[in-house]
Amino acid sequence: MKNKLIKEVSLKSTEDSGSKAEFRFSKLQFYWFFIPGLILFFLADIILIFNLNLDWFLATNRLSEFTGEYLWMVVTFISDGLVSFIILIPLLRKKPEIIWMVLIAAFFSTLLNQIIKRTMHIPRPPSVLADDQFNLIGPDWGRFSFPSGHASIVFVISGVIALSKVKWNIKVLVLLFFSLVALSRTVVGVHWPLDVVVGALMGWSCALIGFSLAKRTPWGYGYYAQLIWGALLLICTIILFTIDYSGFNNIMPVQRLIAVLFFWVGLFQYYKIIKDHQLKHKTESSI
Numbered sequence: 001m002k003n004k005l006i007k008e009v010s011l012k013s014t015e016d017s018g019s020k021a022e023f024r025f026s027k028l029q030f031y032w033f034f035i036p037g038l039i040l041f042f043l044a045d046i047i048l049i050f051n052l053n054l055d056w057f058l059a060t061n062r063l064s065e066f067t068g069e070y071l072w073m074v075v076t077f078i079s080d081g082l083v084s085f086i087i088l089i090p091l092l093r094k095k096p097e098i099i100w101m102v103l104i105a106a107f108f109s110t111l112l113n114q115i116i117k118r119t120m121h122i123p124r125p126p127s128v129l130a131d132d133q134f135n136l137i138g139p140d141w142g143r144f145s146f147p148s149g150h151a152s153i154v155f156v157i158s159g160v161i162a163l164s165k166v167k168w169n170i171k172v173l174v175l176l177f178f179s180l181v182a183l184s185r186t187v188v189g190v191h192w193p194l195d196v197v198v199g200a201l202m203g204w205s206c207a208l209i210g211f212s213l214a215k216r217t218p219w220g221y222g223y224y225a226q227l228i229w230g231a232l233l234l235i236c237t238i239i240l241f242t243i244d245y246s247g248f249n250n251i252m253p254v255q256r257l258i259a260v261l262f263f264w265v266g267l268f269q270y271y272k273i274i275k276d277h278q279l280k281h282k283t284e285s286s287i
Contacts, residue, residue, distance in 0.1 A: 032162045032171060033208070040201040047194045056193040057125060060186040061134045069137045073248045076138075076184035079150035080246065081106075082236055083258060084157060089237075089266040092230050093273050096221035097214055098164055099229055104220075105156045105210030109203045113149045122146035125189055137188040139247035148191045148199030151182040155200040159207025223277050230270045237263040 047053055064072050077083060085106075091098050126140040158178040162171050182200050185191040191199075214220060241259035244252050 029163055032168075033159065033204075036162065036175060037201065037204050040197055040204060044194060044197045044201060047197065053192050053194050057186055058134065060183060060193065061125075061189055063187050064135055064137060069135075070250070072137060072184050072187045073251055074254050075181055076150070076188050077246055077248065077251055077254065079154050079181045079184065081149075081153055082240055084153050086233060086236050086240060086258065086262050088157070089230075089233050089262045089269060092226060092233070092266065092269040093276075095164070096226050096229070098160055100217070100220040100225065101160045101164070101207070101210035101214040102157055103210075103229075104213050104217075105160060105203070105206040105208075106153060108209050109152045109156050109206040110149065112202060112206070113147060113152050113199070116147060117144040117149075120144075120146055122192075122195075125192060134189050136190070137248075138190075141190045141247075145191055146195045146198065147202055148182070148185050148195040150185055151191070151196045151199035152203035152206070154178040154181050155203030156207050156210070159204040160210055163207060163211045223273070226273050227270075230266060230273065234263060234266045234270070237266060 047056065078087070085102075088099050088102060121143075122145045123143065124140060124145040125134060126136055127143065155178060158175050161174045179200075182196050185196050186193055219225060237259045241256050241263070244255070246255065
């Protein structure tokens with residue numbers, strides 16, 4: 001009975017703190033990562049070579065005429081940095097290394113994004129086009145457009161998932177969903193297609209940095225790290241519930257729904273992490 005208990009606790013401990021096996025870079029993982037990155041690279045080249053930035057912007061910006069504006073408000077809201085991190089809460093207990101990889105990659109992606117934005121000073125569509133030329137949904141989000149920080153963040157997450165030991169169908173669904181989220185930045189009228197594609201490529205590339213550095217820093221996904229990230233993510237859900245900061249009309253009900261849902265999921269994850277650790281400590285003390 002004791003051996004069985006020790007085995008179960010050992011298994012849970014491995015799940016809680018991540019495993020070095022998660023960082024093996026197999027040939028299949030290489031293709032999962034390399035092919036989407038190559039597609040993004042060629043898309044950026046096509047836009048530049050054939051000067052398609054304006055044409056593609058106007059074409060994608062019209063999508064809200066067929067679906068309504070509210071759908072794209074919700075979709076683009078998911079690319080908000082706060083929301084993007086909150087949706088990682090279900091991974092806190094069994095896949096904490098993914099959260100750590102995302103945090104590292106997001107740091108480098110955001111840093112690079114801000115350097116390029118403040119160096120190139122490319123204006124957003126609302127600063128260039130007349131009001132009757134396109135449809136702006138929500139706020140115009142400041143002056144500088146290139147690259148898209150929102151697209152970078154969601155493709156950081158998608159890239160990390162592609163590099164992790166996750167089922168292929170989940171990888172495909174995550175990539176397709178976040179591609180739609182990135183596309184929403186042109187639909188709401190705040191980014192050019194090139195901003196989105198280069199931002200996505202930048203986030204996707206930074207995911208590799210997160211993958212590489214996370215395996216060298218296991219303290220970032222151990223038990224105490226789980227408690228810290230868990231507490232911060234729970235605080236983020238409270239902020240999301242209380243502060244209306246998005247600039248979109250009537251988005252607060254969705255914002256609060258996301259906050260409440262992930263708060264309770266996070267609270268349960270937090271409880272299970274502590275219980276698993278206590279059980280492990282109790283068992284080790286009795287041996």
